[in-house]
Amino acid sequence: MTSPAPIAEPHKTPRPDPAAVPALSIDSVSHAYGPRRALTDVSFNVQPASFTALLGLNGAGKSTLFSLITRLFGIQTGRVGIFGHDVSKSPGEALRLLGVVFQPRTLDLDLSLTQNLLYHAALHGISRREAATRSAELLGRIGLEDRAGSKVRDLSGGQMRRLEIARALLHRPRLLLLDEPTVGLDVKARADIISHVRQLVTEQGIGVLWATHLFDEIMPSDDLVVLHQGKVLARGPMNRVITEAGALDVNTAFMRLTGAQVMPGGGA
Numbered sequence: 001m002t003s004p005a006p007i008a009e010p011h012k013t014p015r016p017d018p019a020a021v022p023a024l025s026i027d028s029v030s031h032a033y034g035p036r037r038a039l040t041d042v043s044f045n046v047q048p049a050s051f052t053a054l055l056g057l058n059g060a061g062k063s064t065l066f067s068l069i070t071r072l073f074g075i076q077t078g079r080v081g082i083f084g085h086d087v088s089k090s091p092g093e094a095l096r097l098l099g100v101v102f103q104p105r106t107l108d109l110d111l112s113l114t115q116n117l118l119y120h121a122a123l124h125g126i127s128r129r130e131a132a133t134r135s136a137e138l139l140g141r142i143g144l145e146d147r148a149g150s151k152v153r154d155l156s157g158g159q160m161r162r163l164e165i166a167r168a169l170l171h172r173p174r175l176l177l178l179d180e181p182t183v184g185l186d187v188k189a190r191a192d193i194i195s196h197v198r199q200l201v202t203e204q205g206i207g208v209l210w211a212t213h214l215f216d217e218i219m220p221s222d223d224l225v226v227l228h229q230g231k232v233l234a235r236g237p238m239n240r241v242i243t244e245a246g247a248l249d250v251n252t253a254f255m256r257l258t259g260a261q262v263m264p265g266g267g268a
């Protein structure tokens, strides 16, 4: 598999400005499924041009949070803002700036790569001609231009994920959410996906929220949110979270914060 090329024209990396409007703001969000509490008073921000890792075990509440941000579920308590637009009050403006890669695959396996992209572009009201141009450009940048007419069914798992990321970028969002996007991929495909998304941050200034339970997907320069049993136990630059937990590495910090056993192989 060829490494994906950068999606944007290279330009200077914008440094995150702490005073800027956050790409994503989660303020005091709680959610319950009937009597079962899934999220309790969750608050954190994702800055533009930053990579924020949302680290949590199975059942921590990551997918529930994604469902609230994307409006699959109504917000029961609290507020979610995307570049200052309240997703409950101004969903059109907010969601226009958002791209999402959900944990389950959502491609149509019997359509071609291009057809999948064109269908998604039509949902966003992008003209057919513009959609064709953007699709060809994005397929080139993920190294799949020669597969444009193939059925998605014939792609590898890593290629499908790259296509899903390309699809999420078609409407040129400024915030990208990815829910455990590397699950089930081999080491090379995982590395390709991670470096591709990190390029989007450094080269296009996109804010990224990356949900994971894998420590080795987090880098010292990342912002980290530790979510456990629906509560935020720590948030901030990774090195600060580690230091404040009295630890020397993220694995130990996570274990101290949550009381969880760290699994061999670098996963929470």
Ligand SMILES: Nc1ncnc2c1ncn2[C@@H]1O[C@H](COP(=O)(O)OP(=O)(O)OP(=O)(O)O)[C@@H](O)[C@H]1O
Binding pocket: 033, 036, 037, 038, 056, 057, 058, 059, 060, 061, 062, 063, 064, 065
């Ligand atoms: N539709 C639902 N109905 C009832 N309870 C739910 C529902 N979806 C999730 N839950 C519960 O809410 C809590 C949070 O689940 P959620 O799927 O958000 O966690 P997660 O961090 O995404 O986990 P995973 O990594 O396994 O996907 C869990 O206790 C889960 O059992």
